[in-house]
Amino acid sequence: MVARILDEISNNPPKEVKALLKLAGIVVQDDEYIKLVNEQLRKTPHFEKRKYFLEMRHFHTQDILFLMHACGDGSGINTATLMPLLRRLIDWGLVLDQSMFGGLALVDHMWNKDRIAQFLQLNILDNVLLGPSYIARKYSRSVPAVYVCKDGNEYTGTGFLTTTNTSGKKFVIVSAKHNIDSEEKIEFVGFNEIDGCTYTPISGKWILHPKLDLALIEVKCERNPPPIFPIGTPLVLSRTITLGYPSIATTDSSYMLAHGGELNAIVNTYHGEDRLIISNFVSPGNSGGPVLDEAGLCLGVVVNSFETQHQGGTEKANSAIPARHVLDFISPFCN
Numbered sequence: 001m002v003a004r005i006l007d008e009i010s011n012n013p014p015k016e017v018k019a020l021l022k023l024a025g026i027v028v029q030d031d032e033y034i035k036l037v038n039e040q041l042r043k044t045p046h047f048e049k050r051k052y053f054l055e056m057r058h059f060h061t062q063d064i065l066f067l068m069h070a071c072g073d074g075s076g077i078n079t080a081t082l083m084p085l086l087r088r089l090i091d092w093g094l095v096l097d098q099s100m101f102g103g104l105a106l107v108d109h110m111w112n113k114d115r116i117a118q119f120l121q122l123n124i125l126d127n128v129l130l131g132p133s134y135i136a137r138k139y140s141r142s143v144p145a146v147y148v149c150k151d152g153n154e155y156t157g158t159g160f161l162t163t164t165n166t167s168g169k170k171f172v173i174v175s176a177k178h179n180i181d182s183e184e185k186i187e188f189v190g191f192n193e194i195d196g197c198t199y200t201p202i203s204g205k206w207i208l209h210p211k212l213d214l215a216l217i218e219v220k221c222e223r224n225p226p227p228i229f230p231i232g233t234p235l236v237l238s239r240t241i242t243l244g245y246p247s248i249a250t251t252d253s254s255y256m257l258a259h260g261g262e263l264n265a266i267v268n269t270y271h272g273e274d275r276l277i278i279s280n281f282v283s284p285g286n287s288g289g290p291v292l293d294e295a296g297l298c299l300g301v302v303v304n305s306f307e308t309q310h311q312g313g314t315e316k317a318n319s320a321i322p323a324r325h326v327l328d329f330i331s332p333f334c335n
Helices: 004-009 016-026 030-040 045-055 061-071 079-091 113-121 124-131 132-138 321-333
Strands: 095-097 109-111 145-150 153-161 171-175 185-189 200-201 215-221 239-244 256-269 274-278 289-293 299-311 313-322
Touching: 016 061, 016 079, 016 113, 016 124, 030 045, 030 061, 061 079, 061 289, 079 095, 079 124, 113 124, 124 132, 132 239, 153 239, 153 299, 153 321, 171 321, 185 274, 215 321, 239 299, 274 299, 299 321, 313 321
Parallel strands: none
Antiparallel strands: 095 109, 145 153, 145 185, 153 171, 171 215, 200 215, 239 256, 239 289, 256 274, 274 313, 289 299, 299 313
16 A cells, blocks of 8 residues: 555655655754754643653654644645655664654654765665656666667667766766677767756767676766666665666667566676676666666666576576676776
8 A cells, every 4th residue: 555655656746755855854964953843843742851852853753744844835744645755764764663662652753864864865865755666767867878880780778877976076877898899890879868868978988897798988967867876785586677778669769668676686607797687677778777776776787688498498587787896897987
């Protein structure tokens, strides 16, 4: 039920989401949060008894209504919308549920200040509140098609905008090396424009990983698309999202395809490489695209499928290079 409500909310984020994000930004500021608590909660029952705990970021379920109302547009807060959002915060460890102490307790929740600060810095707090559909839309401008030409024929791969610098000063597009390897007589043509967002290579030259199927190019970008940070933690059976540009029969252009799946295994190959095995449907054109987790962090980069021949036919396992290798690769170019 909660998941269905969140899917509906993600299509048209209500005012409660905006208010909650604003409140979270205040939570991480000591003086501002104490000021807000004293202004908005001083008329609540037993305030003087609760004041110390409230200022230490503990709160009662009803308190958040007052705090969010103060951060909203003045039209009130819908509890039917708020409660799924609060549950989402608890699920992600952004709020600690202390209701075990009983209904007579002065407080029953606590903000996790440090974790909230991390999520805000990475610009993913809205992701965990609103879910996969929202994540796919949010990062659609951050995942361009990579157009190339070989032997006179045009092909499409996928890349994604990333960085290690949360200040947003240096960015690169990462893709699969086999998409643009000049030694294979592949000529890079450019990126597509996505909702007015354009990517301009700074040097015009792709840098190839010496061993792995990875490549990067430094870029300037218009309209400030959100970068995808390659710091996700792969957990077997966790939910995954892939974004990319596979060929779609009879369509008139390159279209991004989003697909939900799960991480099935972390394996090692005969060549000594570690890979993620995912259930997401990917095909030629997806190579170089990101594998995202439920927070919108990059878990890996789609590169190829492992195929096994057996009596019943061919078994395919879609694989991705883990994000830790991407992070190591891009770090010298983003600092």
